[in-house]
Amino acid sequence: MTAPTPTPERQCTAHRSSDGERCKNWALKNMTVCRYHGGANRRSRAAAERRRAEAAVDAQARRTLAALGADPVDNPLVALAQLAGEVTAFKDALAERVNELSSIRYATDHGEQVRAEVLLYERAMDRVAAVLGTIARLNIDERLAAISEKQADAVIRAIDAALAHAGVTGPLATEARQVAARRLRAVS
Secondary structure, three states, rough: OHHHOOOOOOOOOOOOOOOOOOOOOOOOOOOOOOOOOOOOOHHHHHHHHHHHHHHHHHHHHHHHHHHOOOOOOOOOOHHHHHHHHHHHHHHHHHHHHHHHOOOOEEEEEEEOOOEHHHHHHHHHHHHHHHHHHHHHOOHHHHHHHHHHHHHHHHHHHHHHHHHHHHOOHHHOOOOOHHHHHHHHHOOO
């Protein structure tokens, strides 16, 4: 009875030096080569173990994010700007609570204490400063503007290509571009 032939994704990626043909052996688990082409050495085994551990951590992280219903961040610049808005809104809500207090301290048998609302407000101010400092340091506004500009340029190029393909030229093409520009401004 012969052993099954490995599938292309599990086949050793090495090539024989005698005829240049691809090796017919199975690649070892978490490796791209068989034991004859380097899979048996210590460094390859260590690298395979590292890849296995990374895959396990990645799978666990994906399961955790799926359980939380968290979506991956596609645009970190926009996500940071949204975080700044949320942190600022939280700070403002706490500011209202602090303003409603008649005293920022109260006395207990153990001495005078600062109200929790005041401490939370101080932390919220620190967080707002940290997030806004990060945004300022990264020039988020300029980067978002550049991204928006590139997107607008791509849309305009697509409109121009569609007009040229449809054979629309001259004043009609100019009018169509102006209509598209007005619509894009209305959307933004």
